[in-house]
Amino acid sequence: MGMRKVAIVGAGITKFVRRAQETGKELSWQASKMALDSCGLTLDDVEAVTLGTAPDAFDGVHMKGEYLADGAGAFRKPYMRHYVGGGTGVFSPIHGWFHVASGLADIVLVVAEEKMSSCHPHPQGAFLTIFDHTTEQPLKPTLIWIFALEMNRYMSTYGITKADIARVSVKNKGNALDHPSAQVAEKITVEDVLNSETLCWPVNRLDISPASDGAAAVVLASERVARRLTDKPVWIDGVGFSIDTAYWATRDLSYPRYVETAARMAYDMAGIKEPHKEIHVAEPYDPFDYKELHHMEGLMLCPRGEAARLTAEGYTARDGNLPICPSGGALGVGNPIAATGLMKIIEIFLQLRGEAGKRQVPGRPRCGLAQAWGDLMQMGTVVVMRI
C-alpha cells in the first residue's frame, strides 16, 4: 500500500494510582522521559508528538491536549491530540503510526495520559453527558448501567454465569502482582468477586477496574532509524479502528461487531488469516471482566460464547495456550483510560522482546495484539505487533 514499516523502539510508564500527587503534565513528562531514555534518544530527535487523553470533564480542563503539550515534549513540534473514549490508548500508537508510515516523520513520541481523580466526588459523574441528552439523560443513567445491560445480555445469550466471568477478574488481578505499575493487584477468589458489593446487578465492585491516574509513552521509528536504534524493534504490522452506531440500544449487545470490524482491518494489513493460531499473546481491553471475554470473541480469538469456558480451563492464563492480559490488564494494573491502552501496547512490546520479567509468557511469542474499546460501547481499536 506504499506505507513505510513502523517500529516501537522505546517505552515509558508511571505507576497507576488512585490519586497521584503529580499533575497531568508531570505524569506525562515522567512517562515521556522514560520512553526517550529507554532507547537513548533526546527530545531533539523527536520530529512529531501525538497525545491521547480521554474526556476533558475528568480534569475540568478544557482543551486538555494543549494543556498537556509541555509534559509530552511537544513545544514547537507538529502535535495533535486524539480522543476516542476508552479506545484512545490503543488509538495513540495508530495516530503516531500515520506520521511515520506516511513518511512525514522518522521518530514520533506517542504519549497517553489520564488523571481521573480531579473529578469529585467520583469521575463516574462526568459520564452522564455521554448519553443522549433528550431521550436518555432524563432517566439519570450511570455508565455502569450500559455495562450491566450488556453483561446481562451476554450472559443470557450464551448461558454464562457470573462465576464464569469472575474468573477473569481473579486472573488479571493475580497477573498484576508482577507489574511494577499495578494499582489493584491482589490474590482473590471467585467468591470474593461474587461477594463484593453489588453496584448494578450483574456488575459487582470487583467486576470493575478502578479509577486511576497515570501516563504511558512509546517511541515510534521508521525502519531505517529503528534498525540503528535497537536490535529488537517491534513492528506495528496491522492497525484497525471502527465505530458503530450511537443508537446503542438497537445493537446486538451480546457481540461487539465494531471490534470485529477493527480486527479484520488490522488482520488484513498484517496478513493474518487464522488469528487464534497466529496471535501468541493478546491484551484485549478489560475495564469490566466480561469485556475481556466479549473482546476475545470480537477479535475472533475464540468462537462466540466460548471465551468463558476457555478461561476456566486455563487457556488464557499466563502459561496457557493463548495468554490474555498477562500484564494484569485494567482490572489489575489500573484503568487511567488512555494510559491503559498504551500500557497494553507496552506489555506486548516487552513480551515480544522477551523483556517482561516475571510476567514473561513462555514459548517466545512472535506476534501479539492489543485492543481497546470505548465511546458509547461503539469504538474498537486494534494493533497487531510482531518481532
Add this chain to the structure above:
Amino acid sequence: MKLEDYELGGTHLRSSDFEKGKVLTTAWQPNLAYAWDNGVAIGRYLAELKEGRIVARVCHSCNRIMIPPRMFCELCFKPTDEWRYVKDTGTVNTFSVAHVNWDASRRGPKEPPLIPAVIEIDGASPGMGILHMLGGVSPNGITVGMRVEAVWKKPGERTGAITDILYFKPIRAAAAKSPRAAGKAKAGRKPAATRARSKR
C-alpha cells in the same frame, strides 16, 4: 528494557495525606447551563409522548421502522420517508438492578433499586430498543424476554419528555394471551427467556 529496572513515576496520595493536611487542593464548581435543541425527529417524538403515543420513522430503502425516530437513515444515508405509530408494549432485551445513582453515590437502604432495561418496542423493527426503566415488579421476577407495557403519567402531567412514560411493567398473564402478544412472543428472534442469574 525492563520496567523493573526503572524507578517509575507516580506518587500515590492516600486519604490520610489529606486528613493530615499534607496536601493542598484547589476546588472549582462549574456553573454551566445548556439548552439542547431536539431537532425535527426527536421534537415530534416528544410531542407524541405528551399525547401518550410512541412514534417511529420508516426508511423505505432498508425498510427499518426506527425508534427513536430520525430524519435520516444512518445505514442508507438518505432522508427517512414516513412517520409510523408503534405500540407502547415491548420485550425486555436486557436489564440491570442498580444500587448506584448516576454520580456513583449509593442508593439508601429505603430507596428501592433502579431497574434500567433495553426494551424492544412492538411495531418497530426487530432489535430496535430504547433505554427505559422497569417498575411494578420485584427485581427477582424479571427475565430477559419478558413482555412489558408502558405506564404513562396522567395526561395533564405530561411535559413532552421521555419521562412521560414512568416505567414499563410486566404484562399480566391474561393480557399476554391476546393473539398479538402471544404471536409476538413466539416470533421473537431471541432464544426463550433464560435466567442466567447466579449468586447476587
